[in-house]
Amino acid sequence: MRVGILGSGLIGGKLGTIFARAGHEVVFSYARSEQKLKVLARDAKGQARAGTPREIAQEADAVLLAVHWSRIEDVLNQTGDLSGKVIVTCSLPMNDDNTELVVAHTSSGAEELAKMIPKARVVATFNTVPSEVLFGVYEAKRKASRPSQVYCGDDQRAKELAAGLIRDVGFNPVDAGPLRIARYTEPFALPVAQLAYEGKGGPELAYRFEWLRK
């Protein structure tokens, strides 16, 4: 599968690298410098290259949106038409200080994004764990018990594609329902970040749902 990365920062850079190692063709775009994209592509050691948001909009089977919330409008202007595209968003609607959500309760970043690109097929995921845990999850992915990763969306085929990517990273995909559920899952990223960055256990933090059976 050809996966385009819009926003090759902390999360986008790592997820793109993992997607490439898992066998996908990856195009990194939208970082501080062209040089950073090239280094990412080289270090990914798979079929990865640097590209532009516009190329991604034209060629990718799935697009990972991993920009800071303040950059959404700019990156969408650069992509052009995203009609029909599967957009996997991990972009949380944080303020510029990264201290508070600017959208919550009655909507979510994912829902607002879907309104901006109504013909795209948006799935929200990878937004409740710190970027620091991603390589560790990928390296441990052959283990029997994988951490969970919730995802939600309104397009069933887009969700299946996203679930495949979640599995490729090493998580167990947990379908949390329609896109509007993002308004309840996105806030959870803040206590997770608190535990990861302020807690004693460090940032390599994931979570797992467990069903008890008697």
Next chain:
Amino acid sequence: MRVGILGSGLIGGKLGTIFARAGHEVVFSYARSEQKLKVLARDAKGQARAGTPREIAQEADAVLLAVHWSRIEDVLNQTGDLSGKVIVTCSLPMNDDNTELVVAHTSSGAEELAKMIPKARVVATFNTVPSEVLFGVYEAKRKASRPSQVYCGDDQRAKELAAGLIRDVGFNPVDAGPLRIARYTEPFALPVAQLAYEGKGGPELAYRFEWLRK
């Protein structure tokens, strides 16, 4: 410890029963009928009895608040003064249909509660898992790997007491920080409920944070 239960319904009834079995003195109050309180107290098979909110306010070392959000005002009117009391709240600010949160984003049920009883010491917990999982967690509590239970609050000693109760039930208490973090943890109860009641795995659902170490 003497634990008073305000709201002996699905969650309050089960947690009170578990607290009694774990060796605490439990007073059940505020259910649909006096008869229900007596049955709960009898079936708890520990030091448990039926009582009134007012008795609990006077005698309890810790108070579990487990009423529906629409009942908060009524139950607080019945308790009288709660100054200095440790209030462990699992009451989510749900609407009457239990479909949406009525408080979120800029506040939480726990923060609103703390404003109503400013001299009490409020800790929010037990609000992100279905009641159906509680007995299972208690029965499995000798196992090495316990599910997590986040808690938050502004009073350190109250939090320590709450953490003890969380451990008594069989969870691993995870300190998520000050009470305002409840605005980010309470919403998570909705996708958890969705998974528990609409998903394939059934309602005996808990979650566990996992720190990966290389």
